[in-house]
Amino acid sequence: MNDVCVNAWWWSEGPLVHLCAIATALLLSFEHYSISDKAMDYRILHVDEDQDRMYVGCKDHVLSMDINNITDGTLKVFWPASNSKIEECQMAGKDPTHGCGNFIRVVQPYNRTHMFMCGSGAYSPVCVYINRGRRPEEQVFHIDSKSESGKGRCSFNPEVNTVSVMLNQELFSGMYIDFMGTDSAIFRSLTKRNAVRTDQHNSKWLSEPIFIDAHLIPDGTDPNDAKLYFFFRERLTDNSGHTKNIHTMVARVCPNDIGGQRSLVNKWTTFLKARIVCSVLEEDGTETHFDELENVFLLETDQPKANEPESYFHSSVFKGSAVCMYNMADILTVFNGPFAHRDGPNFQWVAFQGRIPYPRPGTCPGGAFTPDIHTTKEFPDDVVTFVRNHPVMYNPIYPVGRRPLVVRTGADYKYTAVVVDQVAAADGNYQVLFLGTDKGTIQKLIVLPSNQSVHEDLILEELEVFKVCYLSILFSQQLYVSSEYGVSQVSLHRCQAYGEACADCCLARDPYCAWDGLSCSRFYPTGKRRSRRQDIIHGNPLTQCRGFNLKAYRNAAEMMQYGVKNNTTFLECIPKSPQASIRWLIQRDNDRRKEVCKQRYLKNTMEPYGKQQLH
Incomplete structure (x- = not known):
């Protein structure tokens, strides 16, 4: 880990104290969408990049979202289970809230204009075709067929996973085919040929x-x-x-x-x-x-x-x-x-x-x-x-x-979902992993090459998206994260959050970001590299940032903190990256040696208007 000194001077009646903070989690920006405050089980996500839409299956609803901004112009189809099926489900002793609804579990494209979708139907699976239009600007999204049986296409129990793939207008599903949940099958249906299981x-x-x-x-x-x-x-x-x-x-x-x-x-x-x-x-x-x-x-x-x-x-x-x-x-x-x-x-x-x-x-x-x-x-x-x-x-x-x-x-957490992005950096290609946890956070990390028996992984950022665990994460140039209570759209990078100093940008070791001579910005492999500074393997600002730290120190001079005579002051330095640690060093007047400060508070005799300069 590399040490970066940030100078702070205190003027006082006593000796000059020279402090050095060895610095540097981050938050990613995101948009959030939900139908209501109730748990709606936004489990199934499907991205159609050709139409720039994302389709979401949840309880009694199907959503069509703009993948560029999920909060803008979302289209909804209300598709509940029939009253008779809900009554039968409750009579069978199933959970009226988490079982006796129509939980959408199959969302697949059928052709240029229609989606094929199936839901649990209050323990009586049902499927329909939904017209999504030929072009997104048509704003078309409605059920366009009579309901048909979903048996062999969708599990009866919404808590039991159903996986599906549509190939040439044939549906391949992995699910349980009966009410009691004892007959599991990999099934081909929706076919002009014979069904196979x-x-x-x-x-x-x-x-x-x-x-x-x-x-x-x-x-x-x-x-x-x-x-x-x-x-x-x-x-x-x-x-x-x-x-x-x-x-x-x-x-x-x-x-x-x-x-x-x-x-x-x-x-x-x-x-x-x-x-x-x-x-x-x-x-x-x-x-x-x-x-x-x-x-x-x-x-x-x-x-x-x-x-x-x-x-x-x-x-x-x-x-x-x-x-x-x-x-x-x-x-x-x-x-x-x-x-x-x-x-x-x-x-x-x-x-x-x-x-x-x-x-x-x-x-x-x-x-x-x-x-x-x-x-x-x-x-x-x-x-x-x-x-x-x-x-x-x-x-x-x-x-x-x-x-x-x-x-x-x-x-104190476990991972629940993983997506991976292949990112080209100045010193090679890296796989950036986005890992969802059952605590409602996303960890963004990279794994560095190593000859040892254990890989070295670095957590670049961590974001709390929901207060509850995830159901799924989907990747398509951005992250789309779902839970019981909504869907969030999360950006892959936010380079400006790493700070205004080259050292902070370099210490972050984020392959998406590099120092361009003026700020920490998105790295593009095909751009001009003369002033680009990026070091994923070592994250060493001493070699990467020569001549680029002056601006940071000028900005630091603008930050003031006032102390009171015969009192204590908390010195705070907020890290810009999880890859950096904080350490305060004390250098007294006329002494070249620096002491590590182990106390959280420094007590000193100060003038009424003493100043602290920090970055």
């Missing part, structure tokens, strides 16, 4: 899953080889049916899978899953696992196999949170590796050593490896049988470097 009540496929997210990810250049990945955590059971552990899993299916011909009819024939591990390796070789996945963010790159899912986990065993990053190439390696097989008297999991049928189970029809097979109904029976009995991969998926990017243990 996971094998029912088969714990090898799904075992009490809690769905977190879903993404379509390419696998090579052939679009037919792209897979739809579902991230979830599930409870594993032993041979007696007792719950053992919670593991995080990722499953994938081919979107063009239409099921088998004789076996797995209307069931996925390409379903495979693998365990995701986020753990810390101890010195004795044991692993401490963060086993419960909470959130996933897909950092897209130009190379499809280089896509990097970043995931937030917390531990169910001890109080801790971690963020792990995975390389898509490593995920593909696991899915192309050995299958898991139960063997031996105790039915232990081992790598399958037998013959693997052709085409390899999990391969998509019509892709680069199966050009002569057009549909999954053409798969040989041994391929379909193998997939049904061996849906699990043997090797787990480890994060990059086999260690988390960020680890927090013993903190």
